[in-house]
Amino acid sequence: MGTLSLRRRLRERGIDAVTLLVLPGVVFVLALFVYPFLYGLVLSFTPREGGWLANYQKFFSDPFLYDTIWLTLQIAVPVTLLNTVLSVPVALRVRLMKRQRLLTAILVIPITLGTVMVAEGLLTYLGPRGWLNRFLLELGVANSPVRLVHNYWGVMLSLVINGFPFTFLLTLSYVTGIDPALEQAGAMLGARARARFFRILLPLLAPGLAITLALAFVQAFTVFPSAVLLGAPAGPTRVISIVAYQAAFEQYDYPLASAIAMLMALVQVIIIVALLGARTLVFRGPASTGKG
Amino acid sequence: MPIASDFRELRLDRISRDFGQLRALRDVSLTVRRGEFVALLGPSGCGKSTALNCIAGLLQVTDGALWLDEQRLDAMGPEDRGFGMVFQNYALFPHMSVRRNIGFGLVTQRRPRAEIERRVDRVLALVRLEAQADKLPGQLSGGQQQRVAIARAIVVEPPLLLMDEPLSNLDAKLRLEMRAEVRRIHTMLGCSTIYVTHDQEEALSLADRILVMIDGQTRQIGTPEELYARPAHSDVAEFMGYRNLITSAAETVEGGVAVTVGGARVTGIAMEPIGARAVAAIRPDDLRPTADGPIAVTVEIAEYHGRDFYAVARGSDGTDLYFRSDHRVSAGDTVRLAAAPSRVLVYAA
Numbered sequence: 185m186g187t188l189s190l191r192r193r194l195r196e197r198g199i200d201a202v203t204l205l206v207l208p209g210v211v212f213v214l215a216l217f218v219y220p221f222l223y224g225l226v227l228s229f230t231p232r233e234g235g236w237l238a239n240y241q242k243f244f245s246d247p248f249l250y251d252t253i254w255l256t257l258q259i260a261v262p263v264t265l266l267n268t269v270l271s272v273p274v275a276l277r278v279r280l281m282k283r284q285r286l287l288t289a290i291l292v293i294p295i296t297l298g299t300v301m302v303a304e305g306l307l308t309y310l311g312p313r314g315w316l317n318r319f320l321l322e323l324g325v326a327n328s329p330v331r332l333v334h335n336y337w338g339v340m341l342s343l344v345i346n347g348f349p350f351t352f353l354l355t356l357s358y359v360t361g362i363d364p365a366l367e368q369a370g371a372m373l374g375a376r377a378r379a380r381f382f383r384i385l386l387p388l389l390a391p392g393l394a395i396t397l398a399l400a401f402v403q404a405f406t407v408f409p410s411a412v413l414l415g416a417p418a419g420p421t422r423v424i425s426i427v428a429y430q431a432a433f434e435q436y437d438y439p440l441a442s443a444i445a446m447l448m449a450l451v452q453v454i455i456i457v458a459l460l461g462a463r464t465l466v467f468r469g470p471a472s473t474g475k476g
Numbered sequence: 477m478p479i480a481s482d483f484r485e486l487r488l489d490r491i492s493r494d495f496g497q498l499r500a501l502r503d504v505s506l507t508v509r510r511g512e513f514v515a516l517l518g519p520s521g522c523g524k525s526t527a528l529n530c531i532a533g534l535l536q537v538t539d540g541a542l543w544l545d546e547q548r549l550d551a552m553g554p555e556d557r558g559f560g561m562v563f564q565n566y567a568l569f570p571h572m573s574v575r576r577n578i579g580f581g582l583v584t585q586r587r588p589r590a591e592i593e594r595r596v597d598r599v600l601a602l603v604r605l606e607a608q609a610d611k612l613p614g615q616l617s618g619g620q621q622q623r624v625a626i627a628r629a630i631v632v633e634p635p636l637l638l639m640d641e642p643l644s645n646l647d648a649k650l651r652l653e654m655r656a657e658v659r660r661i662h663t664m665l666g667c668s669t670i671y672v673t674h675d676q677e678e679a680l681s682l683a684d685r686i687l688v689m690i691d692g693q694t695r696q697i698g699t700p701e702e703l704y705a706r707p708a709h710s711d712v713a714e715f716m717g718y719r720n721l722i723t724s725a726a727e728t729v730e731g732g733v734a735v736t737v738g739g740a741r742v743t744g745i746a747m748e749p750i751g752a753r754a755v756a757a758i759r760p761d762d763l764r765p766t767a768d769g770p771i772a773v774t775v776e777i778a779e780y781h782g783r784d785f786y787a788v789a790r791g792s793d794g795t796d797l798y799f800r801s802d803h804r805v806s807a808g809d810t811v812r813l814a815a816a817p818s819r820v821l822v823y824a825a
Contacts, residue, residue, distance in 0.1 A: 363565070363567065365563050365565060365567035366567050366569060368534050368554070368561075368563070368567065369561065369563060369567040369568075369569075369628075370569075370580070371533075371534070371553070371554040371555050372532060372534075372554050372555075372559065372560070372561040372629075373580050373581035373584055373628070373632065374555050374556075374558065374581055374584040374585060374632075375555065375580075375584045376555050379584060383580075384569060387571045388570070388571055
């Protein structure tokens, strides 16, 4: 018996004709993500004037620009926490329901509507002459229209409406992955609902929640249409994506825009790495044991 | 309202449980005395796990009542009943070590740390898992996980221990070993136990008394000897290993009832009032090849079981009969079988 042919040897390692199917995906990722990203990275170090760090220096010397990081975090962090924390009790309740699918479909509709349509709706519904304000004035709860659009609150609301279905779906899938017998065992050992939640459910959900937080954060941090339509882009809701947009399409300073985009990416990477790092401190195995 | 840990008896009083239209439990009654080991035995889907969950408080009863001496249990949640439960898939907390799993109930009771450590160590020694104390459940074998589940249930010294088919996920050899473990622990602790299983061998070897449940109803309650030798109904007999169930015309004769088995007329004992037709139940062990036996059969399949042979044969009237033989039999052999009248149990058809 001679040595195996090259083809056979490759096949034993899992490489055969079917593996070539991955090529289109690889080409796609390289062409439409890796290349533009690297191009942008290089571009950020080639400013219109000044040394190779000039764009970054410009960003950090102009409060109008560097304040945006803090402003965006001010919006993104509370929204992320709110959406994730809120998804837990809702998911826990929904998993006990019989008509789960109907309720899940309803809760997921906002994703299908898209950011712009939700923003339009909120402008009409929550504006000074909108339904909510007229209702509040009618009841006498408010003396003058409550300011909920074209400010921080409008952006918050829009992000919650767009982000909650996403965190809810993720959390629901984690929650349904937990063996119900675990809670039953906890109950038999005397643990009431609160104890069961903090000692059994939460530790098992924590790794999944870390991922949910990371994904929800990315969604919120890169906010753009909501901030423009429902916020006050010149002032308190001047998020980092807006200044990147302005640099690119109003000032036509692509190197600066690229630099801002790189900084956006950097902030997100830092937060994600921190979250995933914290995740490894908590248990990371499957949420059921035995041959169940 | 703490449960008295030295109770006299647990009483199920005509328990029923419905799931929508489905009546999973129908008027199940049982009294468990302190220290007793009672098995709930029945085929899959008969309602025995439902009954156990009702006793545990994980399910509400739709009708009937549950009593612990004079205390009514129905309204109490599982957290307050204080019973120990061992689940079929063990339900060990995957994020906690063996030690923390076992100590969970004691931590919930807010016992002092020293006491928790002492009691957990004692139970770890009892189930012989001292070396695995700091491992996670995912790092243990099935048998080890099973022992942790048992340890976790008994460390709180519950008045009643509930076990839901705890050995069904183990391989045959491990099952035998763990069966001995369960027996040993019960003998040492004397804890009242209700044990759900579909394996009649398990029930016979472990229980003081057995409740046979079929289709949500109690069919018979008795000692292992009673159930083995004198099942009360034909469906209980079938479940207890009486593989030969032959329906035929019946006639009361002197000494018992005459039925037709494999084309031959055989005498048996009536277990209940019978009419013109009856079902005769005979264990394969009780149907023996004899030189002048009345039942003539032709062997179709013969299985070698080491010490003896287990065969399926066809009688002259076309019915299949199952019997055991000490000597070799092969397909095609003609054999004559006989059964003692006291071992032919006749039921109403």
